[in-house]
Every structure is written in C-alpha cells, then in structure tokens.
Amino acid sequence: MKALVGKLSNSSFQVKLLLSYSIIILIPVLSALLLSGFKFYYQTKGKYEDFLEQLNTRTNVTVNDFISNIARNSYFYLTDTRLQTILNKNYQQENLELLEDANYMMRAMDQIVLMNGYIAGVTVIAPNNRIYNSTSAYTWDLEPIIERVTKQALQKGKIIVSSPYASSSMNGNPKLLSIVRYLSDLNLKNNMEGYVKVDIHYKSFRNLIDGISDSNLQLTTVVMADGKMIYPANDSPNASNDAEWQQLLSQIESKKNTGEKIVQFRMKDETYLFASTVNETTNWNIIQYIPLHVVEDNFLNNTHNYLILSLLTLIIAFFLALFFSRRFIKPIHKLRKAMKRVDSGNMDQVVLNIRMTDEIGQLIDSYNAMILRLKQSREMEILSNRLQKRAELNMLQAQINPHFLYNTLNVIHSIAELNRLNEISVMAKSLASLYRYNIKNNDDVTIEKELEQIKNYINIQQIRFLSKFNVIYEIDTELYPYKILKFLLQPLVENAFYHGLEPKGGKGTLRLSITKRGHSLHICIEDDGVGISEQKLAELNAIFEHPFQVDAIDTKVNFGLRNVHARIKNFYGDEYWIRVSSTPHLGTCFEIKIPAEKEHDDEHSGR
Numbered sequence: 001m002k003a004l005v006g007k008l009s010n011s012s013f014q015v016k017l018l019l020s021y022s023i024i025i026l027i028p029v030l031s032a033l034l035l036s037g038f039k040f041y042y043q044t045k046g047k048y049e050d051f052l053e054q055l056n057t058r059t060n061v062t063v064n065d066f067i068s069n070i071a072r073n074s075y076f077y078l079t080d081t082r083l084q085t086i087l088n089k090n091y092q093q094e095n096l097e098l099l100e101d102a103n104y105m106m107r108a109m110d111q112i113v114l115m116n117g118y119i120a121g122v123t124v125i126a127p128n129n130r131i132y133n134s135t136s137a138y139t140w141d142l143e144p145i146i147e148r149v150t151k152q153a154l155q156k157g158k159i160i161v162s163s164p165y166a167s168s169s170m171n172g173n174p175k176l177l178s179i180v181r182y183l184s185d186l187n188l189k190n191n192m193e194g195y196v197k198v199d200i201h202y203k204s205f206r207n208l209i210d211g212i213s214d215s216n217l218q219l220t221t222v223v224m225a226d227g228k229m230i231y232p233a234n235d236s237p238n239a240s241n242d243a244e245w246q247q248l249l250s251q252i253e254s255k256k257n258t259g260e261k262i263v264q265f266r267m268k269d270e271t272y273l274f275a276s277t278v279n280e281t282t283n284w285n286i287i288q289y290i291p292l293h294v295v296e297d298n299f300l301n302n303t304h305n306y307l308i309l310s311l312l313t314l315i316i317a318f319f320l321a322l323f324f325s326r327r328f329i330k331p332i333h334k335l336r337k338a339m340k341r342v343d344s345g346n347m348d349q350v351v352l353n354i355r356m357t358d359e360i361g362q363l364i365d366s367y368n369a370m371i372l373r374l375k376q377s378r379e380m381e382i383l384s385n386r387l388q389k390r391a392e393l394n395m396l397q398a399q400i401n402p403h404f405l406y407n408t409l410n411v412i413h414s415i416a417e418l419n420r421l422n423e424i425s426v427m428a429k430s431l432a433s434l435y436r437y438n439i440k441n442n443d444d445v446t447i448e449k450e451l452e453q454i455k456n457y458i459n460i461q462q463i464r465f466l467s468k469f470n471v472i473y474e475i476d477t478e479l480y481p482y483k484i485l486k487f488l489l490q491p492l493v494e495n496a497f498y499h500g501l502e503p504k505g506g507k508g509t510l511r512l513s514i515t516k517r518g519h520s521l522h523i524c525i526e527d528d529g530v531g532i533s534e535q536k537l538a539e540l541n542a543i544f545e546h547p548f549q550v551d552a553i554d555t556k557v558n559f560g561l562r563n564v565h566a567r568i569k570n571f572y573g574d575e576y577w578i579r580v581s582s583t584p585h586l587g588t589c590f591e592i593k594i595p596a597e598k599e600h601d602d603e604h605s606g607r
Contacts, residue, residue: 022321029314053262053275060277074198077108119200122197122199124183154180162177164176225285248274252274252287270293271293272289273289274287331361339367444571451473468506472509489523494560500527512525520576524591532584
C-alpha cells in the first residue's frame with residue numbers, strides 16, 4: 001500500500017487528475033449500481049408477485065363466471081310450466097303419462113346440451129323420486145357427488161362442483177365435471193328431495209385454464225380439489241407428487257395467517273413463487289406459480305444492460321476527463337517548461353492560444369508578470385553594474401596616489417593657517433575631508449556623517465560664491481543615527497548650486513530637510529534658483545521613469561542624477577524613488593524616499 005501511495009505521489013499531475021476524475025465518477029456509479037441493484041431486484045420480484053396475485057384473482061373470477069354461467073342452465077324448468085308440473089307431480093302415474101313426461105323432459109334437457117357445448121348432460125331427480133335425464137346422462141354418477149356434502153348445505157342453496165371423474169355412461173369414459181344443485185325452488189313437501197346435475201366436459205374447463213397459463217413467462221396454473229391436483233399442466237413441477245403439494249398448501253395456509261400472499265417454495269431442486277386463492281363457488285385451490293430464476297434472469301438481464309450503459313458512460317466520461325485534463329494540463333506543462341528554461345537563463349513568457357481567466361490563467365499571468373519584472377530587474381542590475389563600474393573607474397582615476405594628494409591638501413591647510421589665510425585653510429581642510437570620506441569603502445553611512453560632508457562641500461561653495469547663498473537645514477537630531485547611502489545627497493546639492501543658484505546671479509537659498517514618515521525617510525533639497533524648463537523637466541522625469549536606457553549609459557549628460565536614481569533602485573528596491581518638481585524662475589525641488597533604518601538595524605535589513 002505504501003509503495004502504491006509512493007508511486008502515486010511521484011506520478012504526474014495529469015495522472016493524478018485523471019485518477020481523481022475516475023474515482024469521482026466510479027464511486028457514484030458503483031454506489032448507484034449497488035443500491036439500485038438491491039432495489040431493482042426487489043422491484044422486479046415485487047412486479048412478478050403483483051402479477052401473480054392479479055392473475056390469480058383473474059383466474060378465480062374466470063372460474064366463478066364459468067361455473068356460474070353453466071349452473072344457470074340448471075334452472076331450465078323455470079321457463080316452462082309443464083316442466084314444473086312434471087317435476088311437482090306427486091301421484092301414481094300411468095305408464096303412458098310417465099313415458100310422455102320422460103320424453104318431454106329429455107327433449108328439454110337435450111336442447112340445453114345442444115345449445116351449450118360445455119355441457120355433456122343433465123340429470124334431474126324429482127321430489128317424487130322419478131329420474132329424468134338427457135340422452136347422455138345417467139343417475140348413478142349423481143350419488144357419489146351428493147355424498148361429498150351434507151344435505152343441509154345443499155338445502156341452503158350451496159352448489160356442489162365435483163372433481164373430474166371418468167364417466168361410466170359415455171363412450172370412451174371421458175372426464176367430466178358435475179354441478180349439483182338442490183331443487184329448493186320447487187314446492188317440496190316433508191321428506192321430499194329434488195336435485196339437478198349438470199355434467200361439464202372436463203376438456204372445456206382445461207381449455208379455459210390453458211388460456212390463462214403463459215409459456216413465454218413460464219407461468220403455470222394448478223387447480224387443487226380435496227387436496228389433489230385436478231388440473232396439472234404438462235410442465236407442472238412434481239405433478240405426480242401430491243405430498244409436496246400438500247406441504248405447499250399447508251405453507252400457503254400458514255402464510256395467509258400472517259398476511260403474506262406470495263409463498264416461496266422449493267420443488268424438485270428448483271424454487272418457485274406461488275400465489276393461491278380458494279374459489280368460493282367450487283372450494284378449489286387455484287394456484288399460479290413461476291420459477292424464481294425467471295425473476296433473477298430478468299434482474300440479471302436488466303443489470304447487464306445497466307452495466308453496459310454504465311461502462312459506455314464511464315468510457316465517455318474517461319475520454320471527456322482525458323480531454324479536459326489535457327486542456328487543463330497543457331498550460332501547466334507550458335508553465336513548467338518555461339520555469340525549467342529559467343534555470344538556464346532563458347526568461348521566456350508563457351504564450352497561450354486562448355485567453356484564460358481561471359486560476360491557471362491567473363497563475364500564468366502572475367508568472368509572466370514575474371518574468372517581466374525579473375527581466376527588468378536583470379537589465380537594471382546589468383546596467384547598474386555598468387554605471388557602478390564607470391563610477392568606480394572615475395573614482396580610481398581620482399584616487400591616483402591618494403595619500404600624496406591627501407597629504408598635500410593637509411600641507412596647504414597648515415601653510416594657510418600659518419599665514420592666516422583662513423579661506424584657503426577652510427577650503428583645503430574641507431576638500432581633504434571630502435577626499436578622505438570619498439575613498440573609504442563603506443557604501444552607507446549615518447545621516448550625521450553625510451551631513452558633515454555636505455557642510456564641507458557647502459563651505460567650499462560659500463567661499464567660492466562669497467557667501468551670497470543662504471543654506472537652511474531642517475533636520476531633527478534624532479534622525480542622525482539613521483543610515484543613508486554615501487554621497488547620495490552631494491550630487492543633488494551640487495546640482496542646486498550649478499544649475500539653480502549660480503545662474504540666478506544674486507542671493508539665493510538652499511533648503512535641506514529630512515523627515516520620518518512611518519517606516520520611510522523623506523529628503524527634500526530645494527532651491528529658489530532659476531528653475532527648470534518644461535522640456536528639461538520632462539527629460540528628467542523620463543530618466544527617473546526609465547533610468548537604465550542602454551543608449552544613455554555612456555553619456556555624461558545628467559550622469560549624477562542617473563547615478564543617484566540607479567543607486568536608490570538597486571540598493572533599496574523599486575518602492576523607493578527620487579522625484580523632481582520645478583517652476584521656471586521660482587526654483588526646483590528634489591525629493592527622495594528611502595527606508596528608515598538605524599545603524600543597529602543593519603543586521604535585520606537583509607542587505
């Protein structure tokens with residue numbers, strides 16, 4: 001299991017996605033198959049059980065109608081007063097009268113037999129014990145039938161229907177069924193009894209039941225009378241085994257007490273579903289049954305169809321999942337390949353055929369934006385390094401024999417002091433301090449140290465311009481410990497002198513302010529000089545917007561401002577900046593934003 005999980009975890013995302021799709025599809029399909037399988041089986045079984053019950057009821061009604069319709073023929077004498085008179089005669093008759101009455105009765109009964117093909121014969125035992133019958137009927141078939149029930153039951157109007165029997169009075173001894181009715185509608189006197197018997201061809205009853213059984217459904221009908229089978233179909237299970245049928249009848253009777261109408265019973269190594277009812281007219285058990293395997297075969301056939309449909313659905317779903325997974329994975333593959341190419345220095349953006357706005361599209365957009373920023377950062381780094389190398393070259397050129405120059409400036413300072421030449425002494429001392437500050441290796445210094453060198457530079461300029469410029473410092477001493485890039489402010493102060501105050505020609509003011517706003521330092525170097533023209537201001541803003549143009553690296557135009565901006569971006573990041581604003585003839589203001597970091601914060605700054 002662990003090996004399978006490990007193999008799965010190392011598989012591709014597309015395989016995992018396809019596997020997830022497959023599991024998501026298979027679980028509901030298999031669950032539906034399992035649940036619907038049980039449900040459908042019982043539904044199928046219930047459908048056949050309902051069908052058996054309905055067929056059993058219909059068979060019962062059919063048998064009732066069949067017997068009742070034939071039994072009505074036993075009232076044939078009610079339509080003829082002479083027949084009634086003959087049956088009610090209760091005196092000693094002459095032979096001629098007896099013969100005439102017998103012939104008249106025979107003709108009436110033969111007419112009934114002739115008009116109804118189901119009837120084989122009719123016999124009447126009159127209350128005066130005279131016997132009349134149709135041509136094919138005889139009285140000795142009557143006594144065994146009457147003995148089946150009490151005379152009290154007959155006298156209450158109950159119809160007796162016999163089991164099939166072989167007639168001894170007809171050629172070939174065909175099977176008959178007989179209906180016996182007590183003549184309760186005649187004027188019977190005490191100790192007088194009368195009966196009518198209607199014989200029915202058994203084959204008529206058999207044909208009636210044969211039409212109910214359905215060989216296509218393997219549905220069979222059985223009729224039991226007095227515990228014996230009177231209608232066995234050719235394919236009846238255990239047709240000759242009455243003991244098993246007696247067990248079945250006992251089980252049916254016990255199930256009826258519990259309200260169950262369908263009995264599942266095993267005969268001859270096969271299980272069947274049985275539905276039974278007792279016919280009220282004949283007191284026969286009418287049974288319909290069907291093999292249980294028919295229900296199971298129907299269920300399996302439908303389940304097979306469902307499985308085929310489910311399989312086709314799964315195949316279609318798999319190909320759809322494959323199609324959509326490839327559609328989803330293709331952009332991810334492109335992104336992965338592009339990311340691998342980044343390792344080799346090839347920063348290509350991911351190009352899709354269609355615009356995607358989903359999470360994958362957003363991820364690719366973010367990657368493309370990151371690549372664009374990396375390209376810009378890389379270009380900025382390359383160009384910044386070129387600028388830095390140029391500055392270092394200039395510095396190296398300025399650092400030829402540094403100790404000699406530094407010592408020379410100190411000698412000039414000492415001679416000037418001895419000769420009380422204060423201006424030369426101040427200039428030499430300030431220039432020596434600037435030179436010493438410049439050749440130190442530190443990249444960043446405190447604001448306090450940067451201000452010292454700004455003041456040295458301004459001292460030199462004040463001597464040069466005869467102190468006609470006023471310099472204002474608006475810097476809280478609490479900001480002195482904060483760090484700043486070395487010589488970040490000097491090019492801006494120099495720019496204010498040479499391009500703002502000096503061209504003005506008269507007195508001027510330079511204001512240097514530093515304030516802390518949140519986690520940032522805001523520096524402002526403002527002069528009231530001649531200002532900058534709109535064209536020049538636009539050029540400067542373009543430089544600050546795109547400081548690393550390749551065609552401008554080697555030019556000395558605005559080199560100091562380019563260098564300041566490049567150092568800010570390269571050292572502090574893109575969120576920090578330098579800006580310029582100016583009004584012609586009123587002055588210029590340079591603003592700088594850098595992070596507020598003290599000297600002891602250096603170890604936490606990440607630089």
